[in-house]
Amino acid sequence: MSGTEPRPPMSKADYVYSVLLDEIRSARIPGGTALRAGHVARRLGVSVTPVREALRRLEKDRLISYEAHHGATVVDLGEEALAEYYGLRAVVEGLGTRLAAARITPEELAELRELHAAMAADAAAGRNDRLGEQSRRLHLRIVDIGGPAFLGAHARAVRNSLPVPAEASLWLDDAQVKVQLDAHEGILAALESGDGDAAERIMIDHVRQAGEFRAHR
DSSP states (O other), X not given: OOTTSOOOOOOHHHHXXXXXXXXXXXXXXXXXXXXXXXXXXXXXXXXXXXXXXXXXXXXXXXXXXXXXXXXXXEOOOOHHHHHHHHHHHHHHHHHHHHHHHHHOOHHHHHHHHHHHHHHHHHHHTTOGGGHHHHHXXXXXXXXXXXXXXXXXXXXXXXHTTSOOOGGGOGGGOHHHHHHHHHHHHHHHHHHHHTOHHHHHHHHHHHHHHXXXXXXXX
């Protein structure tokens, strides 16, 4: 299939899943919230059937659980899950960054530097609320370059497995912004020089620092 051919339309179940996944991942639907299929169906303008399919997928993702007499409830994860989440992210994203150092093209490096420059510009303008999503894009793009067959999908699965409230983002803390942008610059410099060891080390430290920040919020 060529890149110019249209993609098939998203099914209703895929639509419901994508909306709920984003709302859970961003903690707009916080842990402990009951999800009633009928209510979700009315809110999203679909029938109950695709909602139930989406809820089954979210259960498989371990983002919701079913309890007797309560139905589907968003999982409320604690400190141990938070530590596991950032530890796993550090391993997967660190490995992806190491592999990217050996295969990144000049065009891909230029793309990453463009993303980084956009972040620096937003930070300089005080638009910190944009930085979290931009950082996510940068990290996942690096992992996609390093591990297009498997790691990219794994990195997304890990990131989607634990809700991150918007207000918990370290990018909203002015004291953290320069530190994190410097880490990104260090990662890009290591990628440009093909130094996989340094790229992996900086990425791991960068992700772990984010975990430590979140743990003390």
